[in-house]
Amino acid sequence: MLDEFLDRERESILGALTEWLRIPSISVDPARAADVRESARWCAAHMKAVGLEHVEILETAGHPAVYADWLHAAGAPTIVVYGHHDVQPVDPLPEWTTPPFEPTVRDGQLFARGAIDDKGQVLYHLAAVRGLLQETGRLPVNVKFLVEGEEEDGSRNFETLLQREQERYACDAVVVSDTAMLGEDEPSICTAMRGLLAFDVTIRTAEADLHSGSFGGAVPNAAHVAAHLVAALHDADRRVALPGFYDAVRPLTDAERRSFAAVPHSDEEFARVAGVHRLEGEAGATTLERIWSRPTAEVTGIGSGYAGDGVKTIVPATASLKVTFRLVADQDPSTIARGFEPWVREIAGAGVDVTVAPLGAVAPALTPVAHPTVAATARAIERVWGRAPLFTREGGSGPEEALARILERPVIYLGVGLPDDRIHAPNERAVLSQLWRGVLAVGELWTELGLLADEPDWKTQWRTP
């Protein structure tokens, strides 16, 4: 029945998403705080419009989240739907074909910052609510929405929010819609996400920049110190050189290796999608292992001295680095974090001022392929895409771990993104047909989850063996 609704309402759904995408809700940019709030308000208003109830802006110490529910499916399970309404920064702006906050449809794709990460994925849930209520007057499950406003800023206040709202979010399972599939015709379900640990490292070698003629060659150069740090992050095998970094990494099981092997993958195609001319990474690991089951260190930003037009003949006195780590089960972010600052100080050496500020930590998450909720998701996806999904992992990081830990319920992933959606990069897009399938998949998934009510133990989380 959502088919017919969709046939009538594609334009209105797209119109609503376009409105939302026009709001530049960049959570890492303090100057955009009012926009993030406006995005939360828009979301709340739209939730009311589709028929959700108890809509409420949830304040945090940072940007607000949004709550809404529909709780009239007596006896049916209760599902928390998680997504986020904040977006990534947009620079380098000149590389966008059309402006990031002027959503534009070209060739069946919607181009805008947040089109797929994650406003588009939240919106197909809201469209499904509207469609089901319009067509049937009810939903097959009870639903509670949690649309966060700080996911792209490391979900700084998410855990505090969840702790505070634990009771409000009591549920039987959590559906996260912030992931991607292998392809339009290769549906898949994510079963794990990497964790994230991020630091702001600042280096000061002198009180002020020095003239490179008068002092160059005899004093430390902050850009050189920063570069040495970055170069020292990896050894010759491109393994992360931080002492003890791999100690807690859980090796893949044979079953996991088989599920990796079942996933169609071509290094050539991966490189094409990435837009790179060579692949590189940890020695002895395949590309899928490198992005799914192996931890990494990536410098995501570096700045020192004068990088504008022309040349400024200085020895830079300061440098700043953003150092991030992707973590995998069972690495503990706080253990890794404890080792990082001493390591930085050792590499920088005496006589250089170093500050290391944490920019957020997310533990890695792993969900069992064998869990009943995953099987339910697989049936829903097969019905919409016409093919049984494969099981994948996601190299990215989200607040899934906190959801599972605090709500004590299984977390499942329904995500319709595609590998070349360019999330976090210029020209982010959503493939429209995937968004429409998302609406249908939500209907199927909720129906499936409604049927699980009678199965024993389905609300029980999978634990590390």
Added chain:
Amino acid sequence: MLDEFLDRERESILGALTEWLRIPSISVDPARAADVRESARWCAAHMKAVGLEHVEILETAGHPAVYADWLHAAGAPTIVVYGHHDVQPVDPLPEWTTPPFEPTVRDGQLFARGAIDDKGQVLYHLAAVRGLLQETGRLPVNVKFLVEGEEEDGSRNFETLLQREQERYACDAVVVSDTAMLGEDEPSICTAMRGLLAFDVTIRTAEADLHSGSFGGAVPNAAHVAAHLVAALHDADRRVALPGFYDAVRPLTDAERRSFAAVPHSDEEFARVAGVHRLEGEAGATTLERIWSRPTAEVTGIGSGYAGDGVKTIVPATASLKVTFRLVADQDPSTIARGFEPWVREIAGAGVDVTVAPLGAVAPALTPVAHPTVAATARAIERVWGRAPLFTREGGSGPEEALARILERPVIYLGVGLPDDRIHAPNERAVLSQLWRGVLAVGELWTELGLLADEPDWKTQWRTP
């Protein structure tokens, strides 16, 4: 007689300099082109006001220079005075105690961008012209001014300008006022400057920034490639690792070593002035050798990814680096330049797009301590400072080499800057007493040079033995 003039006119001289310093003539910033031109106009107007003749703005393909002369000392030598009216950029702006283009006097020091580098040093020449003409109605020598507008941008068009104006600038010797002394009570004369070679290196590893979760660990990271390049610039002994870099470096003679040894120097004091907590540089070289007679490589700027507030979870696709080399006699900038790009490509490796754009080249310059013009300068300085000057070198680079080569005349250095004037850095300053002594020293030097007219061979340049 300039003493009395100075006693009367300190305020008016300072007032004129202050006016000039208010013009933000930053030559590397294309947005400041009109300000550089305004600075040239101010200089030309002031030259007329002090009594110089044939004042003219000299156009170049970039920013304009200024010409003026006084040619009524029949039979006396003709001296070209070189300085520059453009200034360095001012970032990091927040580190300035008072705004860079609002000149402020505190504790006998004038704080402003360009206060000593180089508007202040040009202005004491113009004050001397005014004073001498006012007090005596004449100058002891014929004088031609050449005040450049692109010195801080690598003197891009200076050589072309000099070639074109070679006849206009025919002279017997060149006085450059753009250097510093050891201290207020330690007068000194510069006898050499290092050359400069600068490059803009850009690195592209992918078409766009990539999500560090989806791709991180399996693709090249432009920030990592840039860091590897910077780290590879030096070997473990902190020698520049570019192949053949040291081949043409002329070793110090015993006489040069003795003149270095006569210069009072303390590493502790040098570190204090630099505002650093450790010194580092080429193994086996002293600090003075490192800044005066040894070539260096310094990265003066680096930028990649997102370095603003918070963290952007990307694998940066691009990085840019400013790589500069200070060169010493007899390194040839074009030989070094030819070797740089292939070296960068080799370090970056296949599959990474690299562009290397030259940002200017200045050959090293060396002037003989034994030359009659240097002895004349020494007498002039001794008379004003009350002490015989020591002979130093300057680690910085200027267009002196082109002046010597094209005008085929000896270049001598009269500079009253001090080591902690913070040129090229926030809170640049000029010590006012040094500027007043500069006015007097110009008068003494011109008188001394007037007396050289009868000495044989004094116009002959020193050649490499």
